[in-house]
Amino acid sequence: xxxxxxxxxxxxxxxxxxxxxxxxxxxxxxxxxxxxxxxxxxxxxxxxxxxxxxxxxxxxxxxxxxxxxxxxxxxxxxxxxxxxxxxxxxxxxxxxxxxxxxxxxxxxxxxxxxxxxxxxxxxxxxxxxxxxxxxxx
Numbered sequence: 313x314x315x316x317x318x319x320x321x322x323x324x325x326x327x328x329x330x331x332x333x334x335x336x337x338x339x340x341x342x343x344x345x346x347x348x349x350x351x352x353x354x355x356x357x358x359x360x361x362x363x364x365x366x367x368x369x370x371x372x373x374x375x376x377x378x379x380x381x382x383x384x385x386x387x388x389x390x391x392x393x394x395x396x397x398x399x400x401x402x403x404x405x406x407x408x409x410x411x412x413x414x415x416x417x418x419x420x421x422x423x424x425x426x427x428x429x430x431x432x433x434x435x436x437x438x439x440x441x442x443x444x445x446x447x448x449x
Contacts, residue, residue, distance in 0.1 A: 315381055315384060315385055316385070318381055319378065319381040319382065319385075322374060322378045322381060323378060325374055326371065326374045326375065326378065329367075329370060329371055329374060333364075333367040333368075333371065336363070336367065337364060337367075340360055340363065341360060342356040342357050342360050344357070
């Protein structure tokens with residue numbers, strides 16, 4: 313899998329995680345009564361804070377993965393003129409390979425025509441009555 317696809321998957325994962333986390337935080341947020349020292353409320357608030365912390369760590373890890381993938385993309389550390397120079401070199405290479413491909417195609421078409429001619433000759437000889445008589449004698 314190429315880096316851009318990996319990057320896209322990580323960005324999608326981050327968006328999904330953030331959406332899920334917001335939903336979970338809204339759903340699970342405990343009520344905060346004023347001046348209550350109820351142990352159940354304190355325990356629910358602590359559990360909620362712990363879950364929020366774990367979700368935040370997951371988001372941070374995915375964000376770091378995204379940064380790592382961005383940093384590993386080719387050309388990120390190059391200046392614009394260097395990138396243009398590389399693109400020009402790749403374009404020249406592409407043109408040369410295109411010419412080689414055209415030459416190979418022309419050669420393959422020549423061979424195909426020779427094979428067709430040979431098959432046609434064999435077929436004509438096989439249907440020629442004079443050829444069949446000379447082959448059996």
